[in-house]
Amino acid sequence: MQQHSHPYRWVLLGALWMVYFSFGLAVFSMAPLLETIREDLGLSKGAMGAVLSAWPLVYLVAALPAGTLIDRLGLRHSLAIATVLISASSLLRPIADNFIGLFGAVAIFGIGGPLVSVGAPKLVSVWFAVDERPLAMGITMSGPGIGGVVALATANSVLMPAFDQSWRSTLMVYAVVTVAVIAVWLVVATAAERIAPEADRNTDPEGGFSGAWNLIREHQAVQIMLVVALGMFFYNHALNGWLPTVIEDRGFSSSVAGYLAGAVTALGIVGALLGPRMVPDKSRITAMALGFALFGMATLLLNVDTRPTTFAGLVVIGLIKGLAVPVALLVMMQLPGVSPSNMGAAGGLFFTAGEAGGVAGPVLFGVLSDIGGSNAGLVLLTGVTFATALLTVLLRSAMARAVGHR
Known part of the structure; x- marks a missing residue:
């Protein structure tokens, strides 16, 4: 069997x-x-x-x-x-x-x-x-x-x-x-x-580094996608680490802040399970751009120091959070130059670029919070998400040009 x-x-x-x-x-x-x-x-x-x-x-x-x-x-x-x-x-x-x-x-x-x-x-x-x-x-x-x-x-x-x-x-x-x-x-x-002995081993002696370099060098769409991944992980990691603190700064107790942050993550689980199946192939880049724009709107809502706007911002973040990475990986698979044979290299590039943002996000959020409170960190995240939404629009143009040159 x-x-x-x-x-x-x-x-x-x-x-x-x-x-x-x-x-x-x-x-x-x-x-x-x-x-x-x-x-x-x-x-x-x-x-x-x-x-x-x-x-x-x-x-x-x-x-x-x-x-x-x-x-x-x-x-x-x-x-x-x-x-x-x-x-x-x-x-x-x-x-x-x-x-x-x-x-x-x-x-x-x-x-x-x-x-x-x-x-x-x-x-x-x-x-x-x-x-x-x-x-x-x-x-x-x-x-x-x-x-x-x-x-x-x-x-x-x-x-x-x-x-x-x-x-x-x-x-x-x-x-x-x-x-x-x-x-x-x-x-x-x-x-x-x-x-199933040895079923998960690959005996191909060639590593993935040369393939990764070729993807970066030869395909503009891949380059843009990596910057998009950087912005996405910048936002995700900063928010993952600091969201309970942001909620506490809005007047909630630490235990309630934990429950609310957990609810955001729970909504993200639903998004991860259902969202990617609901987005048609041809609409994935549009969905990504819209998602980043909504992230920006949500952080603006969190910056308004009232409980209704805090709840509204958390709901928006939770609904979109879980489907962002899965949809982005599906788009990565569609990019010019990416195929099943080099998806390992492409995935490695995606997570490497993304975690560069994951490093910078929590640090810069914390530094700005020392200076101007969590509001200053949220302003930074708003700017990053809107810039990432714009890059996603440019990604569509790059893919269209690549298809036209075939």
Whole structure:
């Protein structure tokens, strides 16, 4: 029986979902505790923004090599390495007692993160037939979102009160969950490798670096798409890290801010599962431009210091947030020069460029917040989203010119 039809593929997908859940738990677990951690360690908001950017900084360097490593080691070993690194990052955070320690703990996640991001679509492509892949990817992509919802909803309302307002004990609970995922993945993946040995390995000796360089050099549409990815991740990472603080600045308690930020992430999960299927192929770039413009409008609403406008802005962000990256990746697959044979290189470029924005976003938001409060950071995000919407319009023109020259 081929792995595409073997019923065990769904068990393996469940284990992958748990790995991605731990990914989301690690990414979001600090967000609702930022102010508490910052005050306890005596850090400025700018320094805290640097901590939030530690893992994207490492991620953007590791994204391209991650695909090659996965092809050589296979999914069982590479995703096991990923879960160990995620767990190490999670375990070291609550014992950090200064900026360097916390920065280093968060940075370790940046090595494991791209192994998950690249490994997840590879697992789906290896184990699932073409007609099942949209469902499998939808299930997989809900993992980090649900992990984020759990962290945002439980940190200040459940775990902090249970542990006498100790952020260290709260983060340690999340770390224990990520450690448990290591065992689950190893057991499930070991059985899967017995069913389909070597199915997920690529013996092609050529790496993806030359292919990535050719895409950048020869195709203007790819160049523009990478800048779009930078702007999109700039916005996403800045908001992921600072949204609970922004909500608190609007007069909400820390626990309510956690619930509201979790609700935004929950809406994003719905968008990730349903949105890409609802956008026609020919309308994807238009949908991207509209989405970025709406992001800009939402941050303008957050800048108006009233509860109704805050709620309205959060709803808009939540509805659009989840479908932004999936739709962008679908557009990436349609770009001139991109094909199934070099999609690994294209995907590596996409996440590398995106995480460059992911590094800059939280840092600049934090620095501006030190100067002018969260309103100043939101003004920055508004400008970035409107500029990214304009770039998306230019992307359409570049693709049209490329088609005309064929």
